[in-house]
Amino acid sequence: MPAPKRRRGRPRAGESDARERILAAAIDEFGELGYDGATMRGIAARAGVDSALVHHHFGTKADLFGETIGAPMRPDIALPDILAGPRNEVGERIVRYILETWEQPEVRRRGVALLRTAIGNKLTTPLLAGFLSRELLSRIALALDVADAELRASLVASQVAGLLIARYVLRLPALTEASVDELVVRVAPSVQRFLYD
Amino acid sequence: MPAPKRRRGRPRAGESDARERILAAAIDEFGELGYDGATMRGIAARAGVDSALVHHHFGTKADLFGETIGAPMRPDIALPDILAGPRNEVGERIVRYILETWEQPEVRRRGVALLRTAIGNKLTTPLLAGFLSRELLSRIALALDVADAELRASLVASQVAGLLIARYVLRLPALTEASVDELVVRVAPSVQRFLYD
Structure with missing residues (x-):
């Protein structure tokens, strides 16, 4: 360069x-x-x-x-560690990592702003999708090493994105009031099942 | 009339x-x-x-x-039927109803526009959140009749919203290529577990 x-x-x-x-x-x-x-x-x-x-x-x-989309989450740094640990706890580690990261006020502020921008605008939506595919889905799919790995990873992305939007953008009261621990208990089994069942 | x-x-x-x-x-x-x-x-x-x-x-x-915001789902009409059927199939009926509805091109077009507008704009986000709480979450919560019903309903909303966004807005390839039947098989158990487990 x-x-x-x-x-x-x-x-x-x-x-x-x-x-x-x-x-x-x-x-x-x-x-x-x-x-x-x-x-x-x-x-x-x-x-x-x-x-x-x-x-x-x-x-x-x-x-x-x-690049800015990934800045609040840094999946390139976090995912290798998350995927390297015990397999039966991957769902829990994914949900806990994401929620604990977004609980940081500065991360949350930036994350909400970027989600709004990315989803609200036809030009930026493919940029978010491309980021997810490149940085998140492909890494998860590689670690899974099964034929339907990309579908499994994409389903995880759907639940994680939905949780972030419902809790931090829509601010549905029952989700904003729930603790991180409570949400991990509820959501982790879905992520685990998408990945391995 | x-x-x-x-x-x-x-x-x-x-x-x-x-x-x-x-x-x-x-x-x-x-x-x-x-x-x-x-x-x-x-x-x-x-x-x-x-x-x-x-x-x-x-x-x-x-x-x-x-009508105004293009809400394509009409939960006030669909939910009573969905919730009235066999309890062990409620998750499947919810996911199938939503996906089959959004597969209609006109519904999908309005739905995508609604999601973009509601999430992209600070003024309209509370309109979507209020609509969901009033028309969707409260109906589900009432049917569940347990102490944490609103949290359960909100978790369902998070997965459903995330699936619609990932498939129809972000258009993640593995999700756009999957059939409705395939997605029902994958996602319905999560919705069922959020509601009843």
């Missing part, structure tokens, strides 16, 4: 620091303005970098949105 | 024109005031018709809301 031509406005920033700041800025920009309203220039300004650096690190606006 | 008594303010309007104006007025009323705040009288006033005409065309407020 070619080096960026200019790096104005971030004199003390290392590569990974700039990347993180751009991601955080993108989450705020997409969350506040929606996909159509967000601009690479606006994201660069929030991050205090030149927009060329945003393109250098993340490519197009669509590419960048795809 | 009795004929409306008065038809003030729409001298040149035919039946279908009045229907369209009432729908447009209902969209404004529900959008501005929410489901609880909206009244049939207020919608009639916006449309310039007598409220009897609103009832004549659309029935109850719930009926009109269902």
Whole structure:
């Protein structure tokens, strides 16, 4: 990948620091303005970098949105650990990890904003779907190693997405009032069954 | 059904024109005031018709809301039948009814638009959540008649919403390729367990 031509406005920033700041800025920009309203220039300004650096690190606006979707969850980091543990507890570990992550106020705020944007807009929906397929479903399917692995993984995604939407976006009272432990007890068996039964 | 008594303010309007104006007025009323705040009288006033005409065309407020937001499910009609059948097949009947309904192109089109709007917009999310609570969750909870009925019903809603979003909005390939029968086999046990186990 070619080096960026200019790096104005971030004199003390290392590569990974700039990347993180751009991601955080993108989450705020997409969350506040929606996909159509967000601009690479606006994201660069929030991050205090030149927009060329945003393109250098993340490519197009669509590419960048795809990256921001994963930022609250980081399945690329979490999933290997979750899938490597005892098989009869994978469902429980998936549900607990996701809910405990989303219980962090900053993750929840960003996650809700990105879910709203991704589902609300025809242009961004395929970006969320692509992210799920690439980062989540393919990893789970690989670990399952059965013929219907992608269907099983997609059913898990349907329950997890539905739970996040019902609890954190729709805020259905019985789900917002339930504890993480209670929800793990209720939902984990469904995820476990989708995966292995 | 009795004929409306008065038809003030729409001298040149035919039946279908009045229907369209009432729908447009209902969209404004529900959008501005929410489901609880909206009244049939207020919608009639916006449309310039007598409220009897609103009832004549659309029935109850719930009926009109269902029409207005394109709610394709009509749980007020379907649920009593679904819940009245054999208890060990309620999960299967719920999942089959919902999927078979959404397989109808016009239902699917309106349903996808409703989900996008309701989730994508902070103002409309409570309309969907309120509708679900009032028309779906409370009916299921009443039929269950146990202390945690509302939580059970809300978990069912989370799985059903997640399945509809994953199959029809995100269009995850493994879910769009699966048949209704296949999805019923996979998902119905989760719904059944949420309700009764």
